[in-house]
Amino acid sequence: MRTCFSRDDGIGYHIALAGTGEPFALLVDLLARETAGGGEGRVALAAVLSRDVADGLRIRLDELGVAIFPDAVEMFRACPQVNLVFDLCSEVEAEGDMLAGVPVDVPVLGRPSASLLWELLSGVVPVTGRTVRRSHAREMLMTIINGVEEDILLLDAQGRIVDMNAQVCERHARSKDELVGHHCLELEGDGFCRRDEGECPFSQTLRTGRKAEALHTSVDGDGRVFYHRIYTYPVFSPKGRLTHVVEMRRDITDRTHTEQQLQQAQKMAAIGELSTYVAHEIRNPLFAIGGFANSLLRSPGLTESEREKVGIILKESRRLETILRSMLNFARPTDGRSAAVEVNAVVEETVQLMRSGCEHHGVRVEMNLDLGVARARGVPELIKQCLINMVKNSMEAMEGGGTVRLATGMTGRWVEIVVADDGPGIPENIQNQIFNPFFSTKDKGSGLGLAMSRKIVDDLGGRLTLESRPGQGTTVTMHLVPVAAVDASELDERPDPE
Template sequence: MVDTLRAEKPYRIGIIGDKSSLVPFWELFANLGNERVLGQLGLVALALHDKAPVGERFSATLNLPVHAGWRDMLAAHPELNMVIETTGQQPLIQDLRLGLPPTVSLVERAAASFFLRLLSSDQMWVACKVDLMHTQTLLKNVIDQLKEEIVLTDRNGLVLDCNKALMDRLGVSKSEVTGRHVRDVFHLPETPSGNDNGGVSPLEQALATLQPSEATLPQVDDNGRMHYVREYFYPILDDAGAVTSLLCIRRDITNRTQMELRLQQSERLASIGEMSTYIAHEIRNPLFAISGFANQLLREAQDEKAREKLGIIVAESRRLDGILKSILTFARPSESAPGLADINGIVRDTMDLMGMACENQSIQPILALTKDIPLVKADPELIKQCLINLVKNAVEAMPSGGLLTVRTGLAPSHVILEVEDTGVGIPPEMRDKVFSPFFSTKGKGSGLGLAMIKKVLDDLGGTVDLTSIPGEGTRVSLLLPPHLAVAKAEATG
């Protein structure tokens, strides 16, 4: 029975009536939209009761042949299997019931009006559905092209939908993201620190204030690299002002933040350089006199306690002079001698020099040197000093011993020199400060080691890359410009 009901039967329909009844009836057909819909209905011909010449067209839109009566219409169109009566006149209906053959179904005016209105509603629904699907596809394509990660959640923060950027970063499908809390997919901490909302999560702030909230959060990826992300939370409210859902956007602003930090550091270094040069020169003159007189008194003193105190003065004077030299070296432009540096040779010489310090702290040095790497266009002494500073930092980060790996390699446009330790690592909140002058995590020294390295690399046209995972270790990579063959050709030409 079900299959019989579902079976498609082609209908060939004739309409019976007069002009007064067909005009409002035809308006229902016109409201259905277009000729495609009329073709689906299977309209074939008209039969009029009032006077009308045979073969006349009822109207320009109703392009159907007109017959003088329904019997003429059936004779001219034997394929008809349904007629629709539009007048509602009982004599005509009775005549049709008695005269129509069994193969032709009769649909009276009331039933026809009902089904036509139903069809009109169905066509409108289909049109709306098509428009909605088109709009939905367009919106999805636009959102999926954005680099920002976009997530729609319910009022409890559970993911309802997301765009392609988020799925690509997580490496999962949408079904695996749906239902998870936005904290999991955005890696939001329960009690964030270091953001610009006073330590309050922007998610909680948006829910509490019912206002958009945003914050910049530092995050460390699985490889120990620092990222800065800007996260936005927009509560979506109903008419009563209650939160129904949340629109969450996550944008990686690491490159922009790095450029801003470099600009700030350049301005800070310029001011520090001018001030440091002036102060160092002013201090060195009286320091020279203090050190000279202290040395003379030390040679002449006979009392052991006096000699001990004078020795402290001389030692501290020398230490202060060393700090002043570091400040002056940092403040002045790098006066590196032009030359070519053999990175592998510098690593071997430096590790021979630092081997005793590693052995004393139970540190195992590992050299992973790549053969046949090009020379570096730089002063070998400057590169050696940078490497010594990095090795010293690594040794100090492993007071209980560990592994110290120095490796070299070749990138598409740089020679790589890396120093990696298995020490305590650097906390995320200190990651931005390690290249700042006079900043130290060890409580001693001038804090100019990494700042000097960065300055040297900037002058050479290279870069410094730092990755660190607290409790696992730190890796500092120097990307140095290679000596190109074209440079040699130009020089000899």
């Protein structure tokens, strides 16, 4: 049987709230806090009389030990000490006559009186200095928590949301009442909390009773990866039992991207120096190998089997020479002489070069050019080289055929060239390695194509971005700096590199 507080608890008014009309939630919030505070004030929430309480408030009332009853008869049977009832019933609730059975000696006050009481309680009652200070400290703490940019959630031991800061509601465009009671998994979706390795920090905190943290990644609808650092902290009851977990979610996408760029720059510098050294050291003996292989191949005394083996040596030496040339090109600084580039013309030239090869592989090439796009600062041949690398990667990714789409346009302060395909996409766990030198998912190739493309675009003052989802294709966007009216004539006078 559900019970309430006793008559000898020192509280002057044992209030029951009937119905869920305005200001039901406000009164529950205020009276519940005083009830949880141990009865230092003159009022306490003893019971709730309602047949339709929101899940979030129901969970909160259950935690506070405040019983919910469907009618007054059952409520007064379990809580005879109730000595004040506020009638907040809506028109629908009033038709059910929930208040039938309230003793005649118990005052029943309507909604205007409830509003007045809420104003008094929020500003005057309770009047003891210690409780007022506690209430003020609570308000200050909530102001600080709501001002934090990170998401902060209070979860019960089952992972259900009990409370949250304003940032959570604002980011999800939902009210607190809509989110309270849902499991934390439901907030961002199952993909957010998928753990490829390691234990969920919430579960770890429940198991160990200690702080835990983990890195979570998620992919949005556009195929972009977001990084979140999750921290969980245990909350214990006065008896030392772990009852809740505070979870803080910090979006570290920008910081992670900056760190990756710095690591990439350091790696590129080291690889550039190493590539130059290795290429020069290998080139001389490689030249000798190729020369002697050529001489042997022209020798009339070779058998057919020997001639075939020498041919393999010559072929592989030429392939190695091509790789060394790529390494030297990668290490060489990008030509800094910029011109005003007509990006549409560069795209059309690239498509003209690549169309026959793509069609041979069953890949269709489409263009969607913005005729009003601005000219970009850059080197036409280098931009074309980047596009060839991007189209080639898309073509090779679609072994069964497909479509490559090239588009131009402007977004914000960038001139954009987009290369999109409907291939298999790139797994999330290797997307941050795609632009690494010598990284390749193909059996053939040096893995320098996209790394070189990013280096060229970075040197031109732009940036190269990738969006991909497995099974939904890949989009690589080249962001270039547009030519401003003040420097267009200066750029036009500069000769293009040969």
